[in-house]
Amino acid sequence: MNYQEALTRYQHKINSVSSEEMVLNLGPQHPSTHGVLRLELITDGEIVKEVIPHLGYLHRCFEKHAEALNYAQIIPYTDRMDYLASMNNNHAFVMGVERMLGIENDIPKRVEYIRVLVCELNRIASHLIAVGTYGIDIGAFTPFLWCFRDREHIMNMLEWASGARMLYNYIWVGGLFYDVPVGFEERCQEFVAYFKPKMKELNELLTDNQIFISRTANVGILPLDVAINYGCSGPMLRGSGLKYDLRRVDEYSVYPELDFEIPYAKGEIGTVGDCWNRYKVRIDEIAESLKIIEQCTEKLTKEHKRTPDFDPRAKAPKKIVPKAQDFYIRSENPKGEIGFYFIADGKSDKPFRVKARGPSFSNLSVIPEISKGVMIADLVAIIGSIDIVLGEVDR
Numbered sequence: 160m161n162y163q164e165a166l167t168r169y170q171h172k173i174n175s176v177s178s179e180e181m182v183l184n185l186g187p188q189h190p191s192t193h194g195v196l197r198l199e200l201i202t203d204g205e206i207v208k209e210v211i212p213h214l215g216y217l218h219r220c221f222e223k224h225a226e227a228l229n230y231a232q233i234i235p236y237t238d239r240m241d242y243l244a245s246m247n248n249n250h251a252f253v254m255g256v257e258r259m260l261g262i263e264n265d266i267p268k269r270v271e272y273i274r275v276l277v278c279e280l281n282r283i284a285s286h287l288i289a290v291g292t293y294g295i296d297i298g299a300f301t302p303f304l305w306c307f308r309d310r311e312h313i314m315n316m317l318e319w320a321s322g323a324r325m326l327y328n329y330i331w332v333g334g335l336f337y338d339v340p341v342g343f344e345e346r347c348q349e350f351v352a353y354f355k356p357k358m359k360e361l362n363e364l365l366t367d368n369q370i371f372i373s374r375t376a377n378v379g380i381l382p383l384d385v386a387i388n389y390g391c392s393g394p395m396l397r398g399s400g401l402k403y404d405l406r407r408v409d410e411y412s413v414y415p416e417l418d419f420e421i422p423y424a425k426g427e428i429g430t431v432g433d434c435w436n437r438y439k440v441r442i443d444e445i446a447e448s449l450k451i452i453e454q455c456t457e458k459l460t461k462e463h464k465r466t467p468d469f470d471p472r473a474k475a476p477k478k479i480v481p482k483a484q485d486f487y488i489r490s491e492n493p494k495g496e497i498g499f500y501f502i503a504d505g506k507s508d509k510p511f512r513v514k515a516r517g518p519s520f521s522n523l524s525v526i527p528e529i530s531k532g533v534m535i536a537d538l539v540a541i542i543g544s545i546d547i548v549l550g551e552v553d554r
Contacts, residue, residue, distance in 0.1 A: 188412040209531065214553055216549070226509070233510075243493070256501075268458075277320060286308045289441055291303040294371070321336060331475055339464065351449050351452055375433065378533065391521055398433075440545070494522065518551070
């Protein structure tokens with residue numbers, strides 16, 4: 160079914176609303192739906208009969224911009240898709256260009272470990288936003304403040320490394336904008352030591368909170384086959400019980416050299432695929448990211464130390480002109496599979512086409528399927544459990 164057919168089908172449903180039913184708008188005001196998203200609801204009292212999502216309020220023209228820019232100039236635009244996980248977007252795009260050029264094996268190990276380090280810091284920061292805002296959706300205000308307080312430490316460190324707080328443009332084709340500052344590895348280790356007890360407190364306050372569990376367990380159950388058919392990925396897919404993470408499946412960068420587990424829902428509370436299990440996957444992923452950060456800092460301080468002659472841009476080509484090819488690269492963004500499909504003509508330093516595959520778009524598409532028959536308050540819980548960013552949905 161294409162977009163026009165879906166729109167016609169939805170319009171027919173709106174026109175055939177009975178006298179007992181009501182059409183309500185949830186959004187597009189930002190506080191309602193985690194971004195400028197409009198959900199049109201057909202309700203019978205408090206029960207949601209149908210959810211009709213309307214996109215396009217935050218269209219960024221990413222793919223059109225990419226036609227007029229060279230490969231290096233496109234990197235800052237990837238920041239602005241999922242602006243809560245800019246490092247991860249940079250990393251995916253840059254890996255794709257490096258593989259098209261055939262230089263992926265020439266990247267120094269120090270550069271690779273720094274890339275993974277900053278990406279995992281950004282993953283934690285993204286999950287803290289997801290967890291904090293989810294708490295406030297349900298009515299828990301304190302976890303929101305705690306999560307933003309701890310995220311601030313990560314943003315300060317990434318600003319120290321890149322000069323920017325959210326839109327980094329730090330990972331470049333062939334290297335990095337700059338080596339991490341002196342003392343950065345030690346600061347990361349201090350953060351890990353500080354943050355582990357904070358996560359224990361957060362779990363006591365929110366994860367094991369009976370009111371939070373009542374609002375999220377057995378709500379918005381996404382069966383595994385439905386998740387796969389809709390193209391869901393990341394915590395959405397793992398929350399439905401599938402142990403699938405591209406860091407392990409594709410084994411890109413230095414992830415094969417690192418020891419970490421892939422959290423997935425086991426249904427300790429509620430039902431596999433419900434809101435609580437999706438939330439719990441993100442909480443567990445934060446703990447695994449802390450393990451990765453510890454290993455990266457150890458590698459950077461012992462095996463791949465800073466040297467006076469180290470140049471993080473040494474492998475960066477002066478002009479990027481890949482051979483004529485079609486190429487798809489994907490990686491594990493905090494929200495799921497971020498992918499870029501390149502079409503290179505082999506003559507120009509500008510791609511003929513760059514198609515972005517954002518995980519939030521596919522994850523969001525499943526809302527109508529899992530929201531039928533729920534209460535309006537539960538619909539808010541379902542939206543929060545998906546963790547969407549509209550800059551990535553509309554692109």
